[in-house]
Amino acid sequence: MWPQLGRVCRKNMFICQRNLLSAATLSKCRQGAAASNHVRPLSSCKALVYRNHGDPSQVIQLENVDLPPVGPKDVLVKFLAAPINPSDINMIQGTYAILPDLPAIGGNEGLAQVLEVGGKVTSVQVGDWVIPRDSGLGTWRTAAVLAENDIISVAGDVPVLAAATLGVNPCTAFRMLADFETLRPGDSVIQNAANSGVGQAVIQIAAAKGLNTINVIRDRPDFRQLSDRLKSLGASHVIKEDDLRRPEMKEIFKTCPKPKLALNAVGGKSATELLRHLQVGGSMVTYGGMSKQPVTVPVSALIFKDVKVLGFWVTQWKRQHSHEAFRLMLDELCSLLRRGKLSAPACAEVPLSDYRQALDAAMRPFTSAKQILITD
Known part of the structure; x- marks a missing residue:
């Protein structure tokens, strides 16, 4: 049985790397509820x-x-906006932990506005913004x-792209830090893949809590620019993966304590x-495996440092x-957004009709912007 769908975005939109939709698009989002009473029932849509399963750019069709x-x-x-996340790609490829029945519609995260409610619906009303409660x-x-049970409302006074990317990466970051x-303020957290959506959320939430963050990213041509951007979000230190094995790490620990918590999205x-680099008794939490290499734990870390090695999956938490x-x-999280302590990751807005372009960009190495599919 098909998941239920709707109208397609036909309006041409430009690619941008910012946290807000264009003013015209945002205005349309806000006006949707007022216009919904005059919209004829939808009988078909685009998806x-x-x-x-296979290469997303080959198997996906509009x-x-x-x-x-x-x-x-x-x-x-x-639907107003929906990001392309690594889990979405893995699901289409057939390598994710949960897979929907085929044929299926891509995407696990996004922001929608309520146009109509059934007579027994009590948790949302026309005009509300909602996001999925679960994957798939x-x-x-x-x-x-x-x-009704498949969605949960979010505040309508936060940026559209922030709301559209709220349910996965910021939630993952929030839970792992908590x-x-x-x-406590002054404590340290170390993470790899610090430029990812989760990594950027970790930096901002940790900064709001007064925590130091040591942020590890792969070396790249634009390392300095990326480092500056992460520091502008609140990163205490930004280093390359090779730096983890260098004596210079001792200099970092002169300015902040060794971390109690390590967040791993890479493996290997x-x-x-x-x-x-963890403190004695610290924890490493793995939430991804970008390198596709197993996590190897030295015996000395278990015996002499008593570290804890755990995993986290936000879908399971929900x-x-x-x-x-x-x-x-x-x-x-919405409170942090309102106070300017949290923002959406760097985004590129792409019309739904240009999905191949968005999929290709999302799968390139060193991608600096999260691809967001925009509908109208």
């Missing part, structure tokens, strides 16, 4: 569909799909009829080096925790 009627506990929504919803589409070590040697717990986290 990015794949029928087989198609028309029928929409079902809105049931008593259903909600009709119009299929957000690369222009509209959908969704079960759930594994008791961190990078993870081993993070472990080397499934194990209540709606209220998720709501509390979203409220705290």
Whole structure:
């Protein structure tokens, strides 16, 4: 059975690297609720569909799909923006931990606005902004009829792109900083893949908590520019992976304590080096494996430093925790957004019709901007 979908974005939009949609687009988002009472029921829509696993740019197609009627506990929504995350790519490739039935619609994250609600819906109303509660919803589409329980509302006074990218990376960063070590102002956190969406959120949330961050990124031609950007977000130190094995690390620890917490999204040697710099009794939390290499833990780290090696998957956290717990986290993140302590990652806005361009860009090495599919 098809997931439910909607209308397509036809308007040409420019590529930009900023945290807000264009003023014209944002105005349309705000006006959507007022206009919804006069919109004829949607019977079909556009969506990015794949029928087989494989290279996303080859198996994804933009198609028309029928929409079902809105049931008593259903909600009709119009999608506004949906990012392309690594997990989305892995899901299409068939390598992710959870895979939807085929044919399927791409995308696990995004922002939508409620256009119509069923008669028994109580948690949202027309005009609300909503995001998915779980993975696998299929957000690369222009509209959908969704079960009320599949969505959760977010504040309508935060930037559109920040709201569209709120449910995965910032939530992952928030939970890892909160759930594994008791961190107090002045404590340190070390992480690799610091320029990723999660990495940027870690930097900002940690800075808001008064924590030091040691941020590891791969060497690249624009290292200095990227380092400056991460420091502008609140990074205490930005270093190259090779620096982890150099004596110069001692200089960093003259200005901040050794980290209690290490966050690993790479694996392989990078993870081993993070472990080397942890405090006695510290924790390394793995939430990704970009190198596709296993995490190797030195025996000395386990015996003499008593480090803890754990994993984290935000999808599992959402499934194990209540709606209220998720709501509390979203409220705290939105508070950071309002206070200017958190922002969306650097983004490139791409019309849904230009999805191949966005997919290609998302899969290039050293990508500096998260690709955001925009609908209208």
